[in-house]
Amino acid sequence: MQSNTNGAAERSGAKPRVSGWVLASLALSMLLSSLGISIANVALPALAQAFDAPFQHVQWVVLAYLLAVTIMIVSAGRLGDIFGHKRVLLFGIALFMLASAACGLVSSLWMLVAARALQGLGASVLMALTIASVRDIVADGKTGSAMGLLGTMSAIGTALGPSLGGFLLASAGWRAIFLVMVPLGVLNLLLASRFLPASRPAQKAAGFDGPGTLLLGAALAAFALAATSGGGRFGWSNAVLLAGALVAGGLFLLVEARVASPLIRPSAFRNAGLSGSLAMNMLVSTVMMATFVVGPFYLSRALGLNAASVGLVLSVGPVIATLTGIPAGRVVDRLGASAVVLVGLTLMAAGAFALATMPAAAGVAGYIAGIAVLTPGYQLFQAANNTAVMMDVAPDRRGVVSGMLSLSRNLGLIIGASVIGAVFALASGAIDGAAAPPEAVAAGMRTSFAVAGGLMLAAIAIGYLSRRRLDVALAEDRG
Template sequence: MKLPSLAFRNPELVVLAGSMLVGSLGISLATVALPALARAFSAAIPSVQWVIIAYLVAVTASIVALGRLADIIGQTRVLILGLALFAGSSLACALAPSISSLVVARVFQGIGGAVLMALPVSMIRTVVVKEKTGSAMGLLGTMSAVGTALGPSLGGLTIERYGWSAGFLAVGLLACMLLTMAIATFAGRSSAEKTAPGSIDWLGSILLALALSTYALSMTSGNGPLDARALLPITAVLFALFAWRQKAAASPLVPVALVANRRIGLSLGMNLLVTTVMMSTLVVGPYMLSLGLGLGEASIGLVMAVGPLTSAVSGVPSGRLTDRYGAARMVPLGLLQIIIGLAALAILPRLLGVWGYGLTLVLLTPGFQIFLAANNTVTMQTVAEDKRGVLSGLLGLSRNLGFVTGASAMSALFAYNLGPAERAATDPTLIAHAFTGTFLMATALPLLALLADLFRPRLAETDREQQQEAR
């Protein structure tokens, strides 16, 4: 796939798109390395899983604080620091002598990855003209999808030939290249960049990190000694303490006025609902393809790649549609396509087999891209430039919460629909029935987002009236 001519003429946009690509590779590349890591370190599967969990928790817990830091000291500085941290920690991952040291390195890699996935969204309006914002947002979505699609195949190829460390080394070298390009491209830009006064609420950052960490643990702990029954009440208390701190802090991590903006809250909630559904195709799909349709691992990988590749192809056109017809109009259209795609995914694989599964991914994934490009554009237009860093962090936070929730909740829903057959899982008919029920139920999430979107124009009108009265 060719990048649009806009990127060729704009090296700053190339850096931002490349950063999004590398951040996505940080998540997807490690998934294929888990069996190799278990063999190399003679580690149990639960221990090896923390290579994935550590990155996701680090991204989720740090993304808001880093967005706030970008508002205070400048987005360019933080982007360069994020690239440097990601590159260094990736090389540390490749050289890790034990599974515990690898997990620690992944935490720092996740902090760098949070920068790479959050700041491009807020910086995009400073590197392209307003009329091209939607196209640029679509390019970022494309790079995220390409990273998701390339990760397993690139990781599998390098690990098979050169060992588990090769994948981390490859992504680290790519980050080093982007770091060099960013320093050269953005030279002199940071001194002229607008910044916001204030400081970071470190206590609030710690409380938020603890709350998000326990939330992520509750979603991934299964039936261990620290299961959801123990962790969710702790999570609720920590979130309550965080909310209290934000009201009391002189310079809150998340400005109360920003969170109180009902349009922003609506957009963040819709983002969480949709990304929860996005993760469902990754965590539930393999069960249907393997146990329901009888495919082997290689064939499953090829079929699963259809979704990310379709996202990669449709990302830029989705952005162009947003530019042409307006973001507010494209949000409900994207949600409608997601609803139709989920219903098709629930039914067509049972009727048409593998072809039906692939066709529904081609139908479903462009809906995700249309929604994300349009919703991000609408959301970023609601705040001033000096608040876009923290707002982009909040968008990233809602996305990652959706991923964590989807990875656990959708699997749990599938297991519930499967019932006692979960352990045996030998009857393709039962698997197909559970798969259909899961995705028919999943349509409730984008439907809820669509209903919420109906209130957005009314909220915007109310906000304008309140601003006029204040004047």
């Protein structure tokens, strides 16, 4: 009966009523992709011991996943536009599940790194097509709430990873942190195949842009390596990698201007709304990554908390994000996306400046107060920005635009880890934060979040100017 109703709705052009199982399948996809990032971090010391490898080698277990996601996420969205969002999403879930099993069964570190890269390829599909699928199946008036749900599940995955990973490491060993994602992947595959509505390839979708994909991948890989290699110092190898990224990026833009079916149309960046949203998304992710990079050093070295207490304080942010994600989406549905974007950015700026000033006077309470302002602002921004970007995107471009949103987020994470980390190291007077005295770490904390607050002011300016340009364009169209 339900399928007949859905079919009639599709033929009439209206979107059918979305069941809870549909949203559950998309939410689980988002949970798995974020869990894949956060659960591996806690295992790095155990992996170094298990494979008798230095940290510089073991960190590739995390880096391979993040690089694969960053390089392929726009292409994953494009494949969804070409072959249908549901079909490609099911493939991505299956790849993620099989790669998770391979991670838990490998016999060498570099086999694990290769399996993690495959897992990242699957995660790129999950990240890109969950947002695109929401726009396919959810009515306009409920899009914000659905985006808020996805934000909540991403926060749950981020919060669950370290605690679940720590428990599994202590009870079953490092292989269990990867194998636990296999049954979750099976459940996700069953839910998505059973309940997610079938999606046809967009009629206007053009062919796959192979040369553009390769050049974009080369540019992003070189940029990511330049940002993360060198042990906190910018040397010749970093300069060469950065130059390679710029060359590959320039060639990518030249190719995209000439091919018949470009992966990313350069003309899209002339759209004030899209380019502004991508820039704001990158800046916001940069600031959020700063809390994970700088926060642990400050809490342990400047405030003297033990490891368990640091973990407890760091969990406050993800818990707040979990509780505020769905309400943030409802606020977007009620007040409109463009207004809520600026509200979210303003709260994030206030939270960043609070983190720069309040912990010095109030200690842990001041740190938690800053996080309690920053995190709801982040959830408001994410729900509103995703809704604003996806609202008017044509069906044949939803996958690639969703991928661009995720790409800008991942670039922000890489920039946050490298640039804000470098600011902290410079301000604290030591490349190794663990070697700096408490007073220096506190100075690094203040400087880092003062910079983060400045980035949020820049994002507010971008949001305001983008809105003004959009209003002018709409007025000209009416005239």
